Amino acid sequence: MAYPYVHEREVRMISRNFGDPAARTLDGYRERGGYRGLERAFEIGPAAVIDEVKASGLRGRGGAGFPTGLKWSFMPKAGVKPHYLLCNADESEPGTFKDRELIRWDPHQLIEGCLIAAYAMGSRHAYIYLRGEFFEASQVMARAVEEAYERGFAGRRILGSENDIEVTVHVGAGAYICGEETGLMNSLEGRRGEPRVKPPFPAAVGVYSMPTTINNVETLAAVPHIVEHGGEWYRQWGTDKSPGTKLFCVSGHVEKPGNYELPLGFPMMELIEDVCGGVAEGRSLKSVIPGGSSVPLMDVEDCRECTLCYEGVEAAGSMLGCASVIVMDDRTNIVREVRRMVQFYAHESCGQCTPCREGTPWMTQVLRRIEAGRGTESDLDTLLDMSAQMTGTTICVLSDSAAAPVVSSIEKFRDEYLALIHGGERVEVA
Amino acid sequence: MATIYVDDRPYEVDPAKNLLEECLSKGLDLPYFCWHPALGSVGACRQCAVKQYRDENDQRGRIVMACMTPAMDGARISIRDKDAVQFRAGIIELLMSNHPHDCPVCDEGGECHLQDMTVMTGHNYRGYRFGKRTFTNQQLGPFINHEMNRCITCYRCVRYYRDYAGGKDLDAFASHNHVYFGRHEDGALENEFSGNLVEICPTGVFTDKTLKQHYTRKWDLQTAPSVCAHCSLGCNTIAGERYGQLRRILNRYNAQVNGYFLCDRGRFGYGFVNGDRRLRQPRLLQDGESRPVSGAEALKRTALLLGRQSRVIGIGSPRASVEANFALRTLVGSRNFFSGMAPGEEHLVARMLHVLRGAGVRTPSLCEVESADAVLVLGEDVTQTAPLLALAIRQAVKQAPRRQAMQLRIPRWDDAALNEVMQQQKGPLYIATPAGTRLDEAATQCFRGAPDDVARLGFAVARALDATAPPVRGLSREERAAVQAIAGALRKAERPVVVSGSGCGSEAVVDAAAQVARALGGAGTANLCFTAAECNSFGLGLLNAMGTAEAFQRVADGLVDTVVVLENDLYRRVGRASVEAMLASAHVVAIDHSATDTVAGAEVAFPSGTFAETEGTMVNNEGRAQRFYQVFVPQGEVKPAWSWLGELAQAAGRTELTGLRSPDDLLAALGRAVAAFEGLPERVAGASFRVNGEKVPRLSPRASGRTAVSANVNVHEPKPPEDPDSPLAFTMEGYPQQPPSPLITRFWAPGWNSVQSLNKFQAEVGGALAGGDPGMRLIEPVANGAAAYTDEIPPAFRRRAGEFLVVPLHHIFGSDEQSAVAPAVAQRSPGPYAALSPEDAQTLGVQDGEFVEIELDGGMFQLPALLMSSMTVGVLGVPVGIGSLRGVDLPARSRCRRV
Ligand SMILES: Cc1cc2nc3c(=O)[nH]c(=O)nc-3n(C[C@H](O)[C@H](O)[C@H](O)COP(=O)(O)O)c2cc1C
Ligand code: SF4
Ligand code: SF4
Ligand code: SF4
Numbered sequence A: 001m002a003y004p005y006v007h008e009r010e011v012r013m014i015s016r017n018f019g020d021p022a023a024r025t026l027d028g029y030r031e032r033g034g035y036r037g038l039e040r041a042f043e044i045g046p047a048a049v050i051d052e053v054k055a056s057g058l059r060g061r062g063g064a065g066f067p068t069g070l071k072w073s074f075m076p077k078a079g080v081k082p083h084y085l086l087c088n089a090d091e092s093e094p095g096t097f098k099d100r101e102l103i104r105w106d107p108h109q110l111i112e113g114c115l116i117a118a119y120a121m122g123s124r125h126a127y128i129y130l131r132g133e134f135f136e137a138s139q140v141m142a143r144a145v146e147e148a149y150e151r152g153f154a155g156r157r158i159l160g161s162e163n164d165i166e167v168t169v170h171v172g173a174g175a176y177i178c179g180e181e182t183g184l185m186n187s188l189e190g191r192r193g194e195p196r197v198k199p200p201f202p203a204a205v206g207v208y209s210m211p212t213t214i215n216n217v218e219t220l221a222a223v224p225h226i227v228e229h230g231g232e233w234y235r236q237w238g239t240d241k242s243p244g245t246k247l248f249c250v251s252g253h254v255e256k257p258g259n260y261e262l263p264l265g266f267p268m269m270e271l272i273e274d275v276c277g278g279v280a281e282g283r284s285l286k287s288v289i290p291g292g293s294s295v296p297l298m299d300v301e302d303c304r305e306c307t308l309c310y311e312g313v314e315a316a317g318s319m320l321g322c323a324s325v326i327v328m329d330d331r332t333n334i335v336r337e338v339r340r341m342v343q344f345y346a347h348e349s350c351g352q353c354t355p356c357r358e359g360t361p362w363m364t365q366v367l368r369r370i371e372a373g374r375g376t377e378s379d380l381d382t383l384l385d386m387s388a389q390m391t392g393t394t395i396c397v398l399s400d401s402a403a404a405p406v407v408s409s410i411e412k413f414r415d416e417y418l419a420l421i422h423g424g425e426r427v428e429v430a
Numbered sequence B: 001m002a003t004i005y006v007d008d009r010p011y012e013v014d015p016a017k018n019l020l021e022e023c024l025s026k027g028l029d030l031p032y033f034c035w036h037p038a039l040g041s042v043g044a045c046r047q048c049a050v051k052q053y054r055d056e057n058d059q060r061g062r063i064v065m066a067c068m069t070p071a072m073d074g075a076r077i078s079i080r081d082k083d084a085v086q087f088r089a090g091i092i093e094l095l096m097s098n099h100p101h102d103c104p105v106c107d108e109g110g111e112c113h114l115q116d117m118t119v120m121t122g123h124n125y126r127g128y129r130f131g132k133r134t135f136t137n138q139q140l141g142p143f144i145n146h147e148m149n150r151c152i153t154c155y156r157c158v159r160y161y162r163d164y165a166g167g168k169d170l171d172a173f174a175s176h177n178h179v180y181f182g183r184h185e186d187g188a189l190e191n192e193f194s195g196n197l198v199e200i201c202p203t204g205v206f207t208d209k210t211l212k213q214h215y216t217r218k219w220d221l222q223t224a225p226s227v228c229a230h231c232s233l234g235c236n237t238i239a240g241e242r243y244g245q246l247r248r249i250l251n252r253y254n255a256q257v258n259g260y261f262l263c264d265r266g267r268f269g270y271g272f273v274n275g276d277r278r279l280r281q282p283r284l285l286q287d288g289e290s291r292p293v294s295g296a297e298a299l300k301r302t303a304l305l306l307g308r309q310s311r312v313i314g315i316g317s318p319r320a321s322v323e324a325n326f327a328l329r330t331l332v333g334s335r336n337f338f339s340g341m342a343p344g345e346e347h348l349v350a351r352m353l354h355v356l357r358g359a360g361v362r363t364p365s366l367c368e369v370e371s372a373d374a375v376l377v378l379g380e381d382v383t384q385t386a387p388l389l390a391l392a393i394r395q396a397v398k399q400a401p402r403r404q405a406m407q408l409r410i411p412r413w414d415d416a417a418l419n420e421v422m423q424q425q426k427g428p429l430y431i432a433t434p435a436g437t438r439l440d441e442a443a444t445q446c447f448r449g450a451p452d453d454v455a456r457l458g459f460a461v462a463r464a465l466d467a468t469a470p471p472v473r474g475l476s477r478e479e480r481a482a483v484q485a486i487a488g489a490l491r492k493a494e495r496p497v498v499v500s501g502s503g504c505g506s507e508a509v510v511d512a513a514a515q516v517a518r519a520l521g522g523a524g525t526a527n528l529c530f531t532a533a534e535c536n537s538f539g540l541g542l543l544n545a546m547g548t549a550e551a552f553q554r555v556a557d558g559l560v561d562t563v564v565v566l567e568n569d570l571y572r573r574v575g576r577a578s579v580e581a582m583l584a585s586a587h588v589v590a591i592d593h594s595a596t597d598t599v600a601g602a603e604v605a606f607p608s609g610t611f612a613e614t615e616g617t618m619v620n621n622e623g624r625a626q627r628f629y630q631v632f633v634p635q636g637e638v639k640p641a642w643s644w645l646g647e648l649a650q651a652a653g654r655t656e657l658t659g660l661r662s663p664d665d666l667l668a669a670l671g672r673a674v675a676a677f678e679g680l681p682e683r684v685a686g687a688s689f690r691v692n693g694e695k696v697p698r699l700s701p702r703a704s705g706r707t708a709v710s711a712n713v714n715v716h717e718p719k720p721p722e723d724p725d726s727p728l729a730f731t732m733e734g735y736p737q738q739p740p741s742p743l744i745t746r747f748w749a750p751g752w753n754s755v756q757s758l759n760k761f762q763a764e765v766g767g768a769l770a771g772g773d774p775g776m777r778l779i780e781p782v783a784n785g786a787a788a789y790t791d792e793i794p795p796a797f798r799r800r801a802g803e804f805l806v807v808p809l810h811h812i813f814g815s816d817e818q819s820a821v822a823p824a825v826a827q828r829s830p831g832p833y834a835a836l837s838p839e840d841a842q843t844l845g846v847q848d849g850e851f852v853e854i855e856l857d858g859g860m861f862q863l864p865a866l867l868m869s870s871m872t873v874g875v876l877g878v879p880v881g882i883g884s885l886r887g888v889d890l891p892a893r894s895r896c897r898r899v
């Protein structure tokens, strides 16, 4: 079972075991160098672990890109109150499929990352919150955790040390919003998966009201490598502001879609054309969504000089997000794609905030009307007004995410909207 | 204090509050939905947006939610900022996109917060051109109507119902723009405080189903400030009438008493006022036949019975006003005035008053109970006997965890964060009762035992708190452990409260509660909260009436010619035989609003007004004297009881009541005659009271159809009825602005047609009413001196073979005489039963539903067995006021056998 596509320009660190089923067992993982990071962590102590992670410049891979070491240092000193580590494995952002692979192929890498992070923050309990639909991944994960317990890599006195860390896999019920960090906490507690207003921040009041840190799967997967080899080592890849490697989930109109682990700062056009084989013969590139459905669309012009790192994509007018690169060629009906995205958000809105709950379905319907050739130019104003109403005004950023593709697509592909509005062909939409 | 700037004007504010609260307190209009003063903020609806600026130089600012932003010193905000205005209008537009716009047929119309806020934001043009989402409504029982399409998803209902009232069967289901607020399936809402959803929901989703049965718009209701007549707490209400029918009860805010809420008995129990059991004309009983007669004829007949030579006694009533009771007392003389309470209850009321007027204890208001940080309940099933007290206790258990949360510097108003921090934690609440109670789920620990054992537990807690209190011997290990836990929690608390009452009929329990409070208080005063059976039990108790049993004795001894019974069904107080003996050997004149069995057996009966048709004062369990005002002029020959008594006296040529022609006169005389009422008459806004020379109108300026209503009879506009007895008028003319707090006839302010206009009546949002909360406490703690401990500690309960201790079990729906006949409440009332522990049932060989027979007070009663796992072994519970078992003083011992 070879992993679909591998490219020689990849730096296979966290994805090194992709396609290698033997790595799923504890022994297999150890044979491939696993759990050395944990051993080193226990040697150097929690503070030094945090220092290494800080030195590495690792940024959160869940989308926001927040420096991980800094986040860890927000946790209060371990004291009377329990601390929790949450691993966000709810991966549901359209276009994103990296965490699933990390879990499927290399569950122990994630367990090791969780153990190190928990150890560093004085947490005795790590929860891995898995997306409900990840059936295979949940089985793999459950088996790996069981094995880790059996072999003394989890639970009491890990590796014969004084450290106790429980690891619990929790499977969600399949709601995108439960990937938002505080929505996840509510869901884990058995409440409705509704994001919380911040402050208080999770480091003060997190899951079960205790100090909590939450990290993405990919973030935690990088941790064993950083701790084993040191923060400086990690910086040999990537840029100053975006060190290290990153999994790029490329989907859409390319010849070889898939997960590619590349150093951050990799040029976007090279990823599309060189690594992924470009768009199909006879087609041309139209638009790229570089970071999952929540970020603004880019047109070809934006893509040309864009480098794939946090600051690079930002300079190009979008966001790296979780590096889910959705490639669209000239066949694409942009309005339709935007409608599909907004419809997704309308369905996934938790329903707390008025702008998001009511705005997303409204926009969906306006987009659908335009798509069907029944729109008017004033619909574009409606969409933009609504987007403004929905941006920066709600409890979580799902609302902003829904507005982002609308605003950017109207800005970049206004003519496509106008063509549909002014008597282009009428398409029947279901 | 801090200074904030709103649109460049400085305001002095409390930094512990949020910007929304402070803006509203300063009289600024800012729309909101999800925030509620009693529920706090969650920041969901995004309606209360304002612009906040970093400093004077910041020109751009940023939209923030006022309800989620602390009123920090130096904060600069703008309500009028263009972006903020536009944003708020945009939120309304979004909310309205799925709203059915069915105001004309919506019960909320005219008093709808959504309407008000829509108008306030200025949104008026609908941009949404698509279909609306629709829901299926549910049958939620006799109290609440459900119309989900009107929902704006503010989450208030579930926050109130679940988090505040402890309900379980209402929830938010599904997500995105399809969140559904309802039950998991059709069925009556189980929580005893469901009626508040009507006022909590800002739109017409949850509305009053009893009002719907005879619907009228808010502005067409004639309304007056009233006081609930269905338990001893005396919640403040606004009662509304149209066309001679009482149509609904709404909450009347009183920060000290009921705050924003009522219980379902209080809200939906008014149906008896319109009921077919009402007595609307005097009746005479002749040759076993009762027939309606004119007032004149009835008076003539009664004149003979009350003549000078006649030996007359009066039996008062704990459900009649102090004025009516005092009128009767004055007529017959204080030595011939009997309380009319059941002998056991009467004794307990006297005992409770004695304790509360002694040293070392203080009776807290409901508001103070809410802020207690440890509660001990002895013997009382408060949810059933004094519902709002249970709601207050449900808030009290949040005090201790909230205090911890606030150490994390989470503000008091941040409900979302507090909820996360507090999780399911609850502060100390200990409950000791013969059977399980609804509050048990909120309790730290519950203790089950016969009343004597409940009392012993209390006495032991007192002893654990103070070594000079007498010891209790022979406690079990578990009891001793419970005692230590309870005493520890009470001692640690800053504001502990002991709650008890006459509910389980035990003097020992009342004494034990007093003992705990005294032990807690030491040299100071501790909070001791008692509940009694009826709305004016304490008012009557303060009148120093003679014991009810003696009245019957005197009649039996042939010392009485005539008995005047005031608003009292004696069958509920003493055994059937006693009442029948009285009816047979004396002339009985009954005055009551409904045709009770006593009325049926009386020689003459006069129709009196209910609380809605009369005016008077009642004294609640806190000793708070509160005045209720007449809502409407009754049909027929219905008159206030005191008025009938005056006419009776006059017809009989007696002078005792001469000059006492109004409630004011009676109250003034009472103030002179009975020390406890001293000072009260001066505090009450009497008939001569005017605001700016004007009376306060009972009708809104929008009342429609005044001239047309009787046009079929006469095209001239009829003269409105006069009200010589109060400062209120039966018209829409009068003082147009906010009246003083005791005279609030409705909550309304310009632009605020819903109950949320209450903000404008408070000195500060969520605080006292402007001018102070109404009512006067007649019972204050004695300044100093410690009361002595009692050492009358009962022995532990011993069961005797084949015999049970029968205890009363109360029901919020069914046990109160007046509300029990209201159709909505009657639907929720249980039937008769005999509750047994499963063990006892097994011994007797009965299954659930099979009949058992008990013998009480000489009568035999057959009741279906109800297996209750929480029932103390050896104890049998019967429902109060339900079925044929009436007039028996409980607890009592009884044999019991399977039928
Ligand atoms: C609507 C929404 C959905 C999200 N879903 C995910 C998710 O599925 N997985 C994830 O790791 N982060 C998700 N996030 C981001 C998390 O809130 C959080 O920032 C992240 O888990 C932090 O981990 P990191 O610091 O390691 O990136 C989501 C955020 C939002 C607003
Ligand atoms: S923005 Fe949307 S998803 Fe996020 S909390 Fe508000 S309603 Fe829920
Ligand atoms: S039913 Fe009423 S209170 Fe509940 S969410 Fe809807 S509008 Fe708000
Ligand atoms: S019955 Fe008691 S608790 Fe209920 S509203 Fe009336 S006074 Fe209040």
Ligand code: FES
Binding pocket: B020, B031, B032, B033, B034, B035, B042, B043, B044, B045, B046, B047, B048, B049, B065, B066, B067, B068
């Ligand atoms: S009232 Fe402030 S957000 Fe709802």
